Amino acid sequence: MGVRAERPAGRDLLRVQGLQSGYGEITVLWGVDLAVREGEITALIGSNGAGKSTLMRTLSGLVPARGGKVTWNGEEIQGDSPARVLDLGIAHVPEGRRLFSAMSVEDNLIMGAYLRKIGRAEMQRDLDRIYTIFPKLRERRSQAAGTMSGGEQQMCAIGRGLMSAPRLLMIDELSLGLSPLLVEQLIDALNALNREGLTILVVEQDVVTALELSTSAYVMDTGRVVQHGPSRELLRDPAVRQAYLGVLAG
Ligand SMILES: Nc1ncnc2c1ncn2[C@@H]1O[C@H](COP(=O)(O)OP(=O)(O)OP(=O)(O)O)[C@@H](O)[C@H]1O
Ligand SMILES: [Mg+2]
Incomplete structure (x- = not known):
């Protein structure tokens, strides 16, 4: 084998293109596009019922994909079983802890x-x-x-x-129902793990917490990504502030 090129920092570890899924007759994800860069913390925000948990369940193979592509480390994994996805290095901390x-x-x-x-x-x-x-x-x-x-x-x-x-830890609803002090401890722990190289995708209801914790973020609404970008920019974005922080733009 030839000399292996150094992996550039921040390449896409997980890439999701046009992902569709749902339950029975119901379509929940209408074509989600998203990328998780290696070594980063990426946040997923959006209103209740937007499809954040469904996206994580589809990525981890618990809900079958109905269309689109999920690429992990260059390999297509949509349709893989939950055990296979876990074995590949994607762990899912589900909503409600289970x-x-x-x-x-x-x-x-x-x-x-x-x-x-x-x-x-x-x-x-x-x-x-x-x-x-x-x-x-x-x-x-x-x-x-x-x-x-x-x-x-x-x-x-x-x-x-x-x-x-895992190489990627997906956490659904990090802070739900937890005291501020505990949330702070969890965030410290996640930052420490991230510094050691763990890539994290986190669904977090508290938008400020989500955007402060992450480097990039995706906003979902009714089964689609409606906005994404560097978290710092989203935190300043008037539309995001108005929709999710109850702050009037102006
Ligand atoms: N097992 C299921 N069977 C049928 N519909 C479901 C199922 N789970 C979720 N849904 C529907 O899919 C849609 C998206 O739900 P999902 O739980 O993915 O949203 P979410 O963004 O995680 O919301 P929340 O912020 O409340 O956790 C909702 O309309 C929900 O009713
Ligand atoms: Mg959810």
């Missing part, structure tokens, strides 16, 4: 690694890494996940996602 509530925190984390063929030592090393990021989870590792607070459950859900050793 932990195994009767199982312990640690067993939930271990479930995140189920596709990886790793031995005890590596598993323990990865668990320790999660416990370093979220010390609360170490304290509570034997507790049933369903009895944890909302914030602790979100840490556990993110930890479970990380246990698959």
